[in-house]
Amino acid sequence: MRQVELSPGCVDTWPPRSTLDTQFEGVLSSSRWRAAASLSVFVGLFELRDWQAWVDDAYAVLDATESGRVRSRRSPTRRDQLALCYALHRLVLGRALHCDVASVPIGRDRAGCPRVAGGSLATSLSHADGCLAVAVSAAGPVGVDIESLARAAVMPEIVERLCHPADRAAMEALAEDERNQALLALWVRKEAFLKAIGIGLQREMQTFAAPDDAVLPRRGGVTSQVRMLDAGPHWVAAVAKPPGASVECVWLRPNGATAQQWY
Template sequence: MSRRLTPYPPGHSAIDFSAAFAAALQRGDGACVARRTHPVVAVLCDLSVWRPWSADAHALIDAPERARVDRLRDAADREERALAYALHRFLLGAWLREAPAQVPLYRDEAGRPRLSGMHAHVCTSLSHPRGFAAFALSDAGSVGIDLEPVAHAGAMEEIARLATHADEREALAHLDDADRADALLAIWVRKEAYLKAEGVGLQRPPSTFAAPAGVPLPATEVAAGLEVRMLDAGTGHKAAIALPVGSDVQVVWWWPPASP
């Protein structure tokens, strides 16, 4: 999303993470998370505006999350990943009405974020390209979300045959280079979202199925099946969400205090 950000006032980072998050909950559509006004919510974040709380974020995530963060070589990547994990915990805490530290979040054998115990029915997903993060929260069943920079569109041709089904390749053949690159990236985010919702990731080759927007797809955990929808992520990104067929979804951009 392309937005002009205002500078933070002096001492802004002295506002602790909890206070900043609580203030963000009251902004615009953000209240839908705490009030659970929709069965599925997609939350998009520009991590640069949350950077004043990066030290707090690292302290708030749990040991497995810190281990995943610490494995990253680049310091900026570690900072952003910690922010993404902390924001995920805070969002889930607001959704579940639990303290972030008490959110029973873990990764299953496929690496999919899951909740345990009395909250096991709640489904969640996240995506964290450099500088941004996207989260999905669902009371309706399995969910998956993917967010990719449009700058990646130019590189999609290199993996087009691995990423596309024969039906998709036939449709792409009629497009010029620019439209083809754009369509390839849209196909990629839809398939990533769907495979995340299914909990299999790239263990299922993307070339073995088509994932058109708004068409019911088979699902292992949702009787009605899943559908994939494109999300409005601004001019800089492509985003898609996979969710149970017919589910109502709210899309929110998440801004801390002092951001526009």
């Protein structure tokens, strides 16, 4: 397994500086991050309300592009949530790269997907309804998606643009509630895959099937494997990763209490 190396764009400035940074370091120390960081793929899950006390620190570490995206949100609550998302994403990457959070060399490609300069890591993030998922991979392209389980109720409205014929066949025998949850799970798998290949929703979801644990073709003979994550009773999440890459999914909370699932 390739080891993560310090990116040339990073400045190694330890110990952590901000209150948010210090709190985050304490959480990682109690969450077996050191072991997780040696794996191929790490997924950190956050409930943003847990981190609201440090929102001022979050704003302070954003770059100009991130700050502009945050300011474009009309609602103050949405602005605060997005600032926390970007800051927590930077914190995860900063620990993986061993550099200061403000120096993390992160940008976006033409499709708007987050990219780490230097090529040592691939990353993805997803935020919905006050929850954030951050994926970091040393094994190759990665995509992550998370949604509230409450959204299962509206999934029948988008069946036509979500389901490939093979997906529909798999849903037919399910009861309504179970089918709605299965549709939401299908959505997050396809979202994660489209993020991993770097095109977002530019490809229509009904053009391909995505059963759990399936290995799906990418361009140039490369493949990605889609896999559901255990995100607890209120969330539905999936990751797309290189086939065979190990994954750890961890809830990261300020009090250090975490729930872990190994794959």
